[in-house]
Amino acid sequence: MKFTIDRYQKILIFIIAAYCAFVGFVNPAFFSITTVFDIIRTSSTSLIFAIGLLVVMISGGIDVSFMAIALFGSYTTINIMIAYGIDNLAFAVGLSIIFGAVLGLINASLINWLKLPPFIITLGTQNLFHGIMTTFVSDKSFGAGVLPPCLNQFGRATLFQIQTGSGTIGLSASILPVVFVALATWGLINFTMIGRGIVAVGNDEESARRIGFSPARIRYYVYVWSGILAGLTGIVYVAQINALYPNKLIGGELPIVAAVVIGGAKITGGDGKVFGAILGVLLIYLLNSTLILIGLSSSWNDLFIGSVLVASIATSSYQERIRNRKNLIFTD
Amino acid sequence: MTNSLKKKFFNDINFTILIGLLIAAIVLSAIFLPGGMFSAANIKSMAFQIPEFGFLALAMMLSNLIGGIDLSIISAANTIAIFTAFVLNGTWLPALPEEARIPAGLVVAILTALIFGVFNGLLISKTSAPSLIASLGTMILFQGIGMALTGGVSIGNIAFEFTDFGKAEWAGIPLIFWLFLGAAILLALLLEKTAFGRKFYLYGENKVAARFSGINNEKVCIATFVMTALLAGIAGLIVLSRVNSAKVGYGSSYLLQTIIVCVIGGISPNGGKGRVRGVFIAIVLMQLMSSAFTMLSLSPYTKKLIWGVVLILVLSLNHWIRNLNDSIKKEK
Numbered sequence: 081m082k083f084t085i086d087r088y089q090k091i092l093i094f095i096i097a098a099y100c101a102f103v104g105f106v107n108p109a110f111f112s113i114t115t116v117f118d119i120i121r122t123s124s125t126s127l128i129f130a131i132g133l134l135v136v137m138i139s140g141g142i143d144v145s146f147m148a149i150a151l152f153g154s155y156t157t158i159n160i161m162i163a164y165g166i167d168n169l170a171f172a173v174g175l176s177i178i179f180g181a182v183l184g185l186i187n188a189s190l191i192n193w194l195k196l197p198p199f200i201i202t203l204g205t206q207n208l209f210h211g212i213m214t215t216f217v218s219d220k221s222f223g224a225g226v227l228p229p230c231l232n233q234f235g236r237a238t239l240f241q242i243q244t245g246s247g248t249i250g251l252s253a254s255i256l257p258v259v260f261v262a263l264a265t266w267g268l269i270n271f272t273m274i275g276r277g278i279v280a281v282g283n284d285e286e287s288a289r290r291i292g293f294s295p296a297r298i299r300y301y302v303y304v305w306s307g308i309l310a311g312l313t314g315i316v317y318v319a320q321i322n323a324l325y326p327n328k329l330i331g332g333e334l335p336i337v338a339a340v341v342i343g344g345a346k347i348t349g350g351d352g353k354v355f356g357a358i359l360g361v362l363l364i365y366l367l368n369s370t371l372i373l374i375g376l377s378s379s380w381n382d383l384f385i386g387s388v389l390v391a392s393i394a395t396s397s398y399q400e401r402i403r404n405r406k407n408l409i410f411t412d
Numbered sequence: 413m414t415n416s417l418k419k420k421f422f423n424d425i426n427f428t429i430l431i432g433l434l435i436a437a438i439v440l441s442a443i444f445l446p447g448g449m450f451s452a453a454n455i456k457s458m459a460f461q462i463p464e465f466g467f468l469a470l471a472m473m474l475s476n477l478i479g480g481i482d483l484s485i486i487s488a489a490n491t492i493a494i495f496t497a498f499v500l501n502g503t504w505l506p507a508l509p510e511e512a513r514i515p516a517g518l519v520v521a522i523l524t525a526l527i528f529g530v531f532n533g534l535l536i537s538k539t540s541a542p543s544l545i546a547s548l549g550t551m552i553l554f555q556g557i558g559m560a561l562t563g564g565v566s567i568g569n570i571a572f573e574f575t576d577f578g579k580a581e582w583a584g585i586p587l588i589f590w591l592f593l594g595a596a597i598l599l600a601l602l603l604e605k606t607a608f609g610r611k612f613y614l615y616g617e618n619k620v621a622a623r624f625s626g627i628n629n630e631k632v633c634i635a636t637f638v639m640t641a642l643l644a645g646i647a648g649l650i651v652l653s654r655v656n657s658a659k660v661g662y663g664s665s666y667l668l669q670t671i672i673v674c675v676i677g678g679i680s681p682n683g684g685k686g687r688v689r690g691v692f693i694a695i696v697l698m699q700l701m702s703s704a705f706t707m708l709s710l711s712p713y714t715k716k717l718i719w720g721v722v723l724i725l726v727l728s729l730n731h732w733i734r735n736l737n738d739s740i741k742k743e744k
Contacts, residue, residue, distance in 0.1 A: 190727075199481065200675070201724070207716045208717065208721060209720075215714055341545055380559075380560050383557060385556065386549060386551075387556070393535070393549050397540055398538070410623060
């Protein structure tokens with residue numbers, strides 16, 4: 081299978097390019113390698129979250145607990161590391177991923193057992209996980225001095241550095257997990273039997289069952305994968321901000337959902353591209369961070385993002401509906 | 413037990429359990445919080461607090477009954493309140509005489525609610541977009557409108573006569589509580605005694621069957637979201653009148669609570685099942701719990717844990733009861 085760019089992604093690329101050109105026209109300072117590196121560094125956590133959510137959405141589900149999982153995984157892991165004086169990045173990532181996988185497993189079990197909309201269940205587990213963490217682990221904040229030094233080293237590490245007029249800037253090492261996760265997820269969806277199953281269940285659960293996929297098992301894979309990626313992102317996030325708070329991340333789920341939807345994931349499941357999700361995050365990120373450069377206050381963020389989101393939902397759902405009606409398929 | 417009573421008990425086992433829970437909550441809080449919970453002052457303050465949350469819960473109930481969800485209710489409530497506040501404090505239509513501000517404000521509130529509701533309804537019914545994602549888009553959009561207008565600042569300085577309404581009492585009971593009671597009864601009659609209610613429940617239970625029974629699905633859907641927005645608008649006005657100002661982001665924790673109330677009240681998230689009276693009792697139950705939490709001065713984290721546990725627990729309990737009911741029916 082070749083890496084292809086479909087029509088929807090072309091439109092997204094065009095919008096992003098046009099918007100960048102406009103921002104650069106109003107404020108030439110925007111066009112610099114610093115901006116590019118900055119975007120890569122600050123959007124890296126959102127990118128991994130979005131890719132994890134994309135897999136869930138392709139399977140026809142939704143997950144709003146991934147931020148709570150990321151927080152639970154990283155906060156608990158780092159608490160353990162501080163308590164026992166462990167300073168090892170692999171340990172941090174490994175343990176946080178295990179927490180993430182277990183919490184994802186809980187999500188999948190509840191959804192399989194109760195057979196209710198995943199939104200409501202993951203909304204419950206979001207509060208449950210965060211509540212358990214703050215009640216039974218700890219609810220203290222930790223500053224830079226107490227954290228294991230390996231985290232900050234990773235957060236500040238660069239792959240290579242470039243000399244610019246205003247000093248040296250480097251490409252953050254945070255891009256490594258993003259690239260790894262993107263490639264792994266792309267491979268998972270396109271080249272494995274599990275990936276075929278995820279797409280099949282998302283398209284039509286009953287048909288998928290009849291050709292031999294177990295939707296329940298597919299849901300385990302999907303939510304555990306989302307949990308694993310969330311656990312990883314938690315560590316990347318803490319490494320970047322170099323402090324540990326018990327209340328960060330939570331509440332930022334819906335913009336990620338918006339990004340994945342804008343990125344062209346089919347809302348009812350069965351279709352979605354990793355590259356599309358990346359473009360969706362980039363577009364939201366640009367709208368969020370560059371309005372100031374074109375002279376609008378950041379109060380306008382939501383209006384722009386909301387408009388783009390509604391327009392994208394309306395067009396993609398309407399096209400889907402026309403196609404369905406032509407084939408006499410009625411979904412509502 | 414007589415046969416008819418037995419039938420009643422098993423036909424609406426959920427409602428029976430709810431009554432039991434309510435009695436248990438009253439007895440428990442009478443034992444553990446004597447004086448505090450059932451003092452005249454606290455009962456009155458609860459009666460003042462129920463309506464703003466209650467209207468939002470009724471709105472969420474309507475959207476759940478048609479098998480969907482409306483995430484935009486809270487941002488719609490806030491933005492409607494902001495529009496109204498702008499009229500009431502004379503920022504908009506400054507030429508209006510003082511005494512005409514309140515009627516003008518109410519007209520603006522109703523118009524805004526209608527526009528929001530019709531927009532949601534059209535988006536969902538005409539493009540077949542899932543209401544979860546569509547209302548996520550409009551949630552960000554409505555919030556964006558409010559944010560762009562206010563910049564996040566709270567809009568106050570409104571006419572005194574309007575704030576008096578939120579404090580007014582009739583027969584010793586807050587006027588807004590009468591309003592809420594009236595709205596709940598009207599809704600119950602509309603859903604259970606009219607032709608529209610029949611169509612509404614059928615549409616929620618099975619949309620395709622409803623379409624082929626000659627029901628105009630799109631009309632029912634738009635009507636539902638218009639009612640949802642009107643209820644949200646009333647909640648917004650109550651907040652405006654009680655808090656004396658309107659602000660983006662007020663009551664964001666209500667989203668989870670409204671969903672919990674609907675689930676406890678016996679509304680099936682898959683649509684078509686549940687009644688207003690169940691939700692009404694659940695709202696009272698919720699207020700009892702909230703008041704008890706405040707009296708015990710629980711931390712927000714502990715509350716989060718409890719809400720999460722309650723939601724998952726009630727969903728599991730409902731599932732278990734449903735299975736039990738099914739097996740009883742099979743034995744017969």
